[in-house]
Each structure stands twice: as C-alpha cells, then as structure tokens.
Amino acid sequence: MDIDAFVTAHRPVWDRLDHLVKHRSSLTGTEVDELVELYQRVSTHLSIVRSSSSDPMLVGRLSALVARARSAVTGAHAPAWRELVRFFTVSFPVVAYRARWWWLASSLAFVAVSWVIGAWVAANPDVQASIASPEQITQLVEEDFADYYSEHPAASFAGRVWTNNAWLAVQTIGYAVVLGVPIPYVLYVNAENVAVSAGLMASRDKLDIFFGLILPHGLLELTAVFLAAAVGMRLGWTVIDPGPRRRVEVLAEQGRAVMSVALGLVVVLFLSGLIEAFVTPSGLPTWARVGIGVLAEVAFLAYVIVFGRRAVARNETGDLERAPDVAPSA
Known part of the structure; x- marks a missing residue:
C-alpha cells in the first residue's frame, strides 16, 4: 500500500473527526451521527495503518484521535468500583x-x-x-x-x-x-x-x-x-x-x-x-x-x-x- 496516497486520501476525514471531537458539546443531531460514522471509519483506517505501515508517528496520531473519538462516542464510563x-x-x-x-x-x-x-x-x-x-x-x-x-x-x-x-x-x-x-x-x-x-x-x-x-x-x-x-x-x-x-x-x-x-x-x-x-x-x-x-x-x-x-x-x-x-x- 502507498502510505502517502492513503494519508492524502483520508486526511480530510481525520481532520473532520478531530473537529467534531473538539466541538462535541455543541453538536447537532446530524453531526453526532456523523461523529459516530467517522469514528468507525477512522478505526478501520487505524487497523489498516497498523498492519501496513511502520510509521510510528502516523499510528500514534490515529490512535490518539480514535481514543478521543471513542471517549466522545461512548460518553460515560463504568463506575470506578466496577x-x-x-x-x-x-x-x-x-x-x-x-x-x-x-x-x-x-x-x-x-x-x-x-x-x-x-x-x-x-x-x-x-x-x-x-x-x-x-x-x-x-x-x-x-x-x-x-x-x-x-x-x-x-x-x-x-x-x-x-x-x-x-x-x-x-x-x-x-x-x-x-x-x-x-x-x-x-x-x-x-x-x-x-x-x-x-x-x-x-x-x-x-x-x-x-x-x-x-x-x-x-x-x-x-x-x-x-x-x-x-x-x-x-x-x-x-x-x-x-x-x-x-x-x-x-x-x-x-x-x-x-x-x-x-x-x-x-x-x-x-x-x-x-x-x-x-x-x-x-x-x-x-x-x-x-x-x-x-x-x-x-x-x-x-x-x-x-x-x-x-x-x-x-x-x-x-x-x-x-x-x-x-x-x-x-
């Protein structure tokens, strides 16, 4: 896989997900649906990058982005006692x-x-x-x-x-x-x-x-x-x-x-x-x-x-x- 072409093709999606995560407190219903969809897509991108690229910077960036998106999507966490x-x-x-x-x-x-x-x-x-x-x-x-x-x-x-x-x-x-x-x-x-x-x-x-x-x-x-x-x-x-x-x-x-x-x-x-x-x-x-x-x-x-x-x-x-x-x- 051409990793440079992959990054070029999907960077707008990553930037859009990053924008939605940063403004998650003021999203509309449509934007929330978009956030969930992009989270799933970028999770797949992360899987592809992990299996096809040895670029630690790219893997790290996508991992951090997906982790923040997951937090925004899942919302509340399990109680500490659990x-x-x-x-x-x-x-x-x-x-x-x-x-x-x-x-x-x-x-x-x-x-x-x-x-x-x-x-x-x-x-x-x-x-x-x-x-x-x-x-x-x-x-x-x-x-x-x-x-x-x-x-x-x-x-x-x-x-x-x-x-x-x-x-x-x-x-x-x-x-x-x-x-x-x-x-x-x-x-x-x-x-x-x-x-x-x-x-x-x-x-x-x-x-x-x-x-x-x-x-x-x-x-x-x-x-x-x-x-x-x-x-x-x-x-x-x-x-x-x-x-x-x-x-x-x-x-x-x-x-x-x-x-x-x-x-x-x-x-x-x-x-x-x-x-x-x-x-x-x-x-x-x-x-x-x-x-x-x-x-x-x-x-x-x-x-x-x-x-x-x-x-x-x-x-x-x-x-x-x-x-x-x-x-x-x-």
Whole structure:
C-alpha cells in the first residue's frame, strides 16, 4: 500500500473527526451521527495503518484521535468500583495464572539454589569463617536475627518492608525491557541471602528459630517475588517468540497486562508486610504464627487459581485496554 496516497486520501476525514471531537458539546443531531460514522471509519483506517505501515508517528496520531473519538462516542464510563472489582477478579489473577509455569519454575529454582547454598554453608566451618567471625555468627544467631523483627515500631517497620519489597517486585518486572535477562540473577542474589542466614542458623542448631521467623511472612512475600520474576521473564520471552501475531501487538498487549501484576503485587506485599511487622515478632506460639503465614499463602494461591482459571476460560488476557480500537480490515 502507498502510505502517502492513503494519508492524502483520508486526511480530510481525520481532520473532520478531530473537529467534531473538539466541538462535541455543541453538536447537532446530524453531526453526532456523523461523529459516530467517522469514528468507525477512522478505526478501520487505524487497523489498516497498523498492519501496513511502520510509521510510528502516523499510528500514534490515529490512535490518539480514535481514543478521543471513542471517549466522545461512548460518553460515560463504568463506575470506578466496577473497574476495581474487575481488576481484582480478572486483570490481576488472569495474568498471574497465565504465567503459572514460569511462576512454578522460578519458585523451584529458588528453593533448590537456597537449599544447596544453605547446606554448603552449614556443613563447612571454613565457609562460615569467610562470612563472619565466630563471635559475629553467635551474635547473629542468638540475638540479631530475632531482634531484627522487633527492634522498630511495628507500623513503621511494616511501611519500610512494604516499600522495599514493592520496589523490588516492580524493578524485577521492569527488567522485562531487557528480555528479562537480569531476573535470574536477582532471584539468585535473594536466594543466596536467605541461604546464608539459614546455613549459619543451622550450624548452631537454630534452624527451628529461622523457620519460625521466616515462614509467617516469607511464604507470601517470596511467592510475590517469584510471580514478579515469572511475568517479567514471560514478557521478555514474548519479544523472542511472539507466536503467530505481530511482535509489536503481542508485546503491547502483554506489557499492559503485566502492569496489572505490578499493581496487584503492591497489595499482596502490603499484606505480607503487615504479617512481618505484627505477626512474626508477636508472642504467639510458633505453630500459630506459621499457621497464619500458611493460611495467607493458601488463600492467595486459591484466589489466583479460581479467578485466573475462570478468566482464562473467558479468553481474558488481563490487558488494561480491554477494547482496543481495531476494526477488521483486509
């Protein structure tokens, strides 16, 4: 297709639609009908341009014009509460569910690496000596590890933990822009940190204290981090293997959908931070604290499976832009 000829032929229609959109508050009945008709025509033009041209300026201009026209044509939007309900029942869980195999692989890899490093540290005094002196290890095992969770006021501690973890999750997802290549390294660094602490605690027969303090909040917290890694790597893989659709279209759709996970994980990590601040250092028996962490983990996984599977059955993608302005074209 000669794109210059196409633009020349249809520019008057685009300009007329732009004029009607700008003056939509004072349109006559005939002009409103014209606005609707032109909106449909220009939507088709946008479809043709997207499939036949690589000019980002033209695509951007028509996309913006059609979006403004759609707003003028459709008028009122759904109430905010409906959008919020849709987000938590469709957008977030469906993206998490579609990334379930990446999510599972990230989780298993993290646990395997942590176990290997932790066992290595626990069984080798020379390795322990290279990490810290015997006195420092004793201080960590006997006091510092447990004191970390109670040395600050619970409310401020929860806020700090939430901020740090949410930033880590968003940053991990953001690595998708470089095909997700750094994400395995991020997981490895976190696995190493957890494993070294576990190994040092195990070397002094304090592994029960370690798990008693880690599991209440760590199950949900690490699950959220694994999910962030999964969707980030899945998005990066989309660039490499977009399937039968155009790479740009798939990447745009999946990129918008992944934003749902980034926003949803802010809420999940907020709950994890509350558990870490108020449950982990509490005077509850260890079984009760761990039980709360397990219940939170099971509830989150059940939520993703139930709502995610239901949304997949309805062919939902989690794309924040649910009704893109694309009309069939030949």
